[in-house]
Structures are given as structure tokens and as C-alpha cells.
Amino acid sequence: MILFFTFLSIITTTISTSTPTRSPPPFLYGNYSTHLNFQARNLSSYHINCGTSTNTTDNFNTTWLSDRYYTGGSTSVVSEPLRFNLPSEKTLRYFPSSSNGKKNCYSFPSLPSARYLLRTFTVYDNYDDKSRPPSFDVALSSTIIFNWRSPWPESTSRDGAYSDLFAFLTTPSAADLCFYGFATDAPIVSSIELVPVDSASYDSLSTGENLILVNYGRISCGSDDHFGPGFTNDTDKFGRSWQPDEAFRTGSEIAVRGLLTENTVNGTDKEPNYFPMKLYQTAVTSAEDELEYELSVDAKMDYMVWLHFAEIDSRVKKVGERVFDVFINGNNATRIDIYKEV
Ligand SMILES: *[C@@H]1O[C@H](CO)[C@@H](O)[C@H](O)[C@H]1NC(C)=O
Ligand SMILES: *[C@@H]1O[C@H](CO)[C@@H](O)[C@H](O)[C@H]1NC(C)=O
Ligand SMILES: *[C@@H]1O[C@H](CO)[C@@H](O)[C@H](O)[C@H]1NC(C)=O
Ligand SMILES: *[C@@H]1O[C@H](CO)[C@@H](O)[C@H](O)[C@H]1NC(C)=O
Ligand SMILES: *[C@@H]1O[C@H](CO)[C@@H](O)[C@H](O)[C@H]1NC(C)=O
Ligand SMILES: *[C@@H]1O[C@H](CO)[C@@H](O)[C@H](O)[C@H]1NC(C)=O
Numbered sequence: 001m002i003l004f005f006t007f008l009s010i011i012t013t014t015i016s017t018s019t020p021t022r023s024p025p026p027f028l029y030g031n032y033s034t035h036l037n038f039q040a041r042n043l044s045s046y047h048i049n050c051g052t053s054t055n056t057t058d059n060f061n062t063t064w065l066s067d068r069y070y071t072g073g074s075t076s077v078v079s080e081p082l083r084f085n086l087p088s089e090k091t092l093r094y095f096p097s098s099s100n101g102k103k104n105c106y107s108f109p110s111l112p113s114a115r116y117l118l119r120t121f122t123v124y125d126n127y128d129d130k131s132r133p134p135s136f137d138v139a140l141s142s143t144i145i146f147n148w149r150s151p152w153p154e155s156t157s158r159d160g161a162y163s164d165l166f167a168f169l170t171t172p173s174a175a176d177l178c179f180y181g182f183a184t185d186a187p188i189v190s191s192i193e194l195v196p197v198d199s200a201s202y203d204s205l206s207t208g209e210n211l212i213l214v215n216y217g218r219i220s221c222g223s224d225d226h227f228g229p230g231f232t233n234d235t236d237k238f239g240r241s242w243q244p245d246e247a248f249r250t251g252s253e254i255a256v257r258g259l260l261t262e263n264t265v266n267g268t269d270k271e272p273n274y275f276p277m278k279l280y281q282t283a284v285t286s287a288e289d290e291l292e293y294e295l296s297v298d299a300k301m302d303y304m305v306w307l308h309f310a311e312i313d314s315r316v317k318k319v320g321e322r323v324f325d326v327f328i329n330g331n332n333a334t335r336i337d338i339y340k341e342v
């Protein structure tokens, strides 16, 4: 039973942007860093509502700061603001082509050395009446992290998408988030969040501090909804959101069976990764002896794969009752006997 995978791409030079499709809100934004141990170090988070001149607090007590730290550009409102529930999704900053060639950035003032989650929301929604979403690249402190290429998928263009990554900022130094338009295209951004996370998260003690982990996708097997901040009221202390797995399954669907429990799953929400319990409360299994997922990747990149398992089927009562091997690209990655591990 594969409970859930998360795929993170490790980037070196370039990376395809993750453009998760987005279903209707509501959401939970606030709170995800409030109770973590690094709070004791007084690290601050930034939640910047690009394109506005007022501070707002949403239903979840996240304070969105008025637009700041930018080096240029202009502001605008999406064409159908009523379709977006969060104030941070309705407005945007764009960097007109007249400013191409200049550095179009957000420069965060001197931040404490820490590992951060950087999350942006990007939506086009025909704000400029040109019916053509722009092509541009986004770089964090000189490393290209997201590529936006016209045409965008229709749902991304209209509903927007969150993109995120984990990176160490070794400071004190400013972090620059810069936007580079192609030809006459004007880069856009709706919100930017920079949240300190546990310094040991995602195996960083062994991968080192120079790696930037750009999120490829977070897939919750057996889940019907895209959940987490920006999508539902479910919490994730790192502000991650998780999408259903069905679109990624290949092979026969006949034998695939979803599992769901409302029982508490032990061992979740623990440092350093704080994976939410909801991830482990759904799963899929197969009556046949195979379950297969296909994810297209960029062969030039290195990827980090996290697989999460929990035995939530009460019919499995002892070691040896569910044993299987996980193959990635035909390579035998590991043998799993969940019951034995937990
Ligand atoms: C925010 O965090 C506090 C403290 O951990 C918790 O009591 C509260 O329920 C959280 N609020 C929401 C909306 O999750
Ligand atoms: C964090 O802030 C509190 C209150 O402002 C202060 O007492 C404490 O010393 C600070 N901690 C660190 C590690 O700076
Ligand atoms: C928004 O909040 C920040 C930080 O608390 C404050 O410095 C700034 O003056 C506020 N801006 C407005 C427009 O209220
Ligand atoms: C937000 O903060 C206010 C005052 O600080 C508090 O009364 C309210 O319960 C909080 N709401 C949530 C959802 O945590
Ligand atoms: C999410 O929380 C908000 C504010 O507390 C509430 O108005 C809304 O009904 C909740 N949505 C769901 C789907 O529970
Ligand atoms: C979960 O942990 C609690 C406390 O450690 C324990 O009492 C309970 O039996 C555990 N539940 C399962 C399903 O292992």
C-alpha cells in the first residue's frame, strides 16, 4: 500500500516550474510557523501581498503585509477578483517590458541565517486584457528557480498556482527574488511568502546547505481533494499543499482500492518535517500485485523522492501480511513491510 509520495526536485541550474492545478479555496494560511521550535529564535516570516498598499489579516490571523521590498514595476488587479477568496490572490505586481534589462526584484532586507520555505502565488487571469500569459524566469539569489512559459495551462492561467521551494539563506545578507521577462513579456507575481522552517527538514543535514529543493509535487494517495493552505482549512505547519494521486496512476484502475481512516495515526506532525496526519489517513492499495504511478520529469534534473507509509487497514494484523518492493525507474529501491516498521 503506497500511502503517499512527495516528489521534490533538487535543482542545480534550471527547473521546470510546478504548476499544481487549483481547486476552489478556502484556506488556512496562518499559524504554520507559530508553534515550531524555531519561533524561540525569533525568526520572522514575511507574507507579502503584492500589488496592495494596505496590510490585511485574513481569517486565520496571517498578517499580509502591503507590497514592499520591490525594486520597480506597477500594480494591477486580476480581471475577476471575486473568484479569489484570499486578498493576497486578487492583486499582483507586474514588471513592464520597459523595465526589462533592469533588475526586477524583491530584495528582502537582511534575514537571519536559516532554512526557509519560499512560496509564491502566480495568476494571470487576463489582468492586462491581452489574453496571453507572459513567459519569464524567476531567480532566488541568482539561481533560476521557476520557469513560466506561454501558453500556460488554462487552469493555471485563470486560477493561478502556488510554487514553492526550500533553501538555506546563509546570511546576514539580503535575499533577492528576481524576475526576468522574455522579449516584451511582463513578469507577474501575486504573493510571496518566506517562512523559516526546521533546519534539519528534508534531510538537509546530509544534503548540505547549498541545495535548493524546488517542489515538483506533493501527492496524497487516496485523497479526493487538494488540501492545505490556499485550498482547504487543513493545516500544514510548513504551509505545504497536497494534491490527489488519481491523475498520476497508470495501468488498470479496476483493482485499485482507496483506504480511509479517521483514527489517529501515530508518529505524524513531528520535527523536523511536520508531515500532517491527514496525509496518512488515506491510502491506495491494489487487489492485483502492482500499483503504478507515472510522473514526467526533466532528465537534466536530480530528484529527491519521499515515500510515506502507514498501515491503516485493520485487516493487516501482523508482520509479513503486507510486504512489497518499490521500484523507481525499474530499479528496486526498497522492500517494505509497514507493520514491521511501525
Ligand atoms: C493556531 O495555533 C494555536 C497554537 O498552536 C492553536 O491553538 C490554534 O488552534 C491554531 N489555529 C488554527 C486556526 O489552526
Ligand atoms: C526573542 O525575543 C524575546 C522577546 O522579545 C527575547 O526575550 C529573547 O531573548 C529573544 N530570543 C533570541 C534568541 O533572540
Ligand atoms: C504594515 O505592517 C508593517 C509591519 O508591522 C508596518 O511596518 C507598516 O507600517 C504597515 N503598513 C501599513 C500601510 O499599515
Ligand atoms: C486571531 O487573533 C485574535 C486576536 O489576537 C483572536 O481573538 C482570534 O481568536 C484569532 N483567530 C484565530 C482563527 O486564531
Ligand atoms: C474554513 O474556515 C473558515 C474560517 O474559520 C470558515 O468560514 C469556513 O467555513 C471553513 N471552511 C471549511 C470548508 O471548513
Ligand atoms: C499511539 O500512541 C499511543 C501513545 O503512545 C498508544 O497508546 C497507542 O496505542 C498508539 N496507537 C497505535 C495505533 O499504535
Ligand SMILES: *[C@@H]1O[C@H](CO)[C@@H](O)[C@H](O)[C@H]1NC(C)=O
Residues within 6 Å of the ligand: 325, 332, 333, 334, 335
Ligand atoms: C528488492 O530489494 C530488497 C532489498 O532492499 C530485496 O529484499 C528484494 O528481494 C528485492 N526484490 C526483488 C524483486 O528483487
